[in-house]
Amino acid sequence: MSELIDKFVFVRLIKVNRLDLSLFQFDYDLTFAVFFMNADKTIYGRYGTRSSVEDAEKHMTTEGLAKSMQAALILHENYPDNKVFLAGKQPIETRFQTPNDIPSLRGKYKADLDVDGKIVQSCLHCHQIMDAKREIYRSAGKAMPDKLVFPLPLPRVIGLTLDPKTRATVSRVAAGSAAYAAGIRTGDELITLDSQAIVSIADVQWVLDNAPSEGELRAMVKRDDAFVPMSITLEQDWRRQTDISWRVTTWPLRRMGTGGLVFEPVSDGQRNAAGLSDELLALRVKYVGQYGLHAAAKRAGFRKGDIV
Structure with missing residues (x-):
């Protein structure tokens, strides 16, 4: 792996407060994402996948990353003659150059982190980018496109x-x-x-x-x-x-759609205990939001363990 690493120039981004959204487009629910790029900003590929909270590294391995790096090097060696196979991998047109240009985020975060003070509060989280894009439709009373609700399908x-x-x-x-x-x-x-x-x-x-x-x-x-x-x-x-239940960006959707409730399927035992037939749809309340807008269902009387 060390010999492979030596063939790359590594650049680590530790903040996204002024991230170039016209270039770095990826799954904003990830905690680890890689771009394989040419110096001219042509993207050879991306790496980083997730499908759950409990097993966050299920789709990522050292062996797999090495194979992806090798593939990126082959693309680099054949560039620019292989541009036809790279065209679709490039960023798509976006309305916003940086997160600060998105209405609900504008002015909330400075360009630099407050490393000597409240660093956590000064750091824009990646998932907030997706949250803010959805909020545009929510605020306008418009339906969200499926692509925005079900991003980066596995x-x-x-x-x-x-x-x-x-x-x-x-x-x-x-x-x-x-x-x-x-x-x-x-x-x-x-x-x-x-x-x-x-x-x-x-x-x-x-x-x-x-x-x-x-x-x-x-x-x-x-x-x-x-x-x-x-x-x-x-x-x-x-x-x-697409299963979006694991995503951090699903929390605001739950606030909008269920008042902060998290559901799970009802087990056979729970169904029998409640006297519900197999033909009826039934969901069990796994979690109830406790604060602010996420507590709408709580204020309405819902409790953990309720069957809907």
Whole structure:
């Protein structure tokens, strides 16, 4: 790994108060994110994926990061002749240059951290960027786009599970899924998706994040020694299969939608004890927000353990 590291120039960003949002576009719910970039700001790929609070490193390994770094170096060696496979990986147009330009964040945080004073309070958290973008729609009384509610979907939303110790090797394909219908199988190595060179799971998420609500995604996989083209069909509302329950940015959504309630499925035992038939939808209140706007449900009388 040390020899591999020596081939990169490492730059660590420790604050996002004035982050260039026209360049650094990633999953703002992460606590660790990597960009592989050329000095001219061309992005070769991204790294960093998460799907739960309890197992935050499930999709990230040293071995997988090394494979992604190797893939990025290959792209660098062939640049700029391979620009066609990098075009879709570049940042999309944004209304806001920095977080400070977003209305609900404007003027709240200085450019520099207060390292000699209240450093925690002076630090803008990454997740607040997504919160602020959603607040624009909330304040205007407009419906939020699905892309804003279900950001950076995991590959499993189309039926794919990728081995985190590899660059992008398929470890599981869900039966009946879009990926299965396309012909992708366990052991396939994902080379491109939507004409973008794939160096990590995060790259697949980037493609899905910018994919249409319906349509086709072209893929190229390596199977044994052959390169096989595939076409993945995205059905209507495919993005809504994404699990966002673990995300910090889901807390404000709970405030808006449930008054601060966190639900969990009712177990068979709880269902039987409550005398509920299997045909009825039932959710158990796992947590009740306690303060401010998050306590609306609490003030209405909801309690932890209630079954709705």
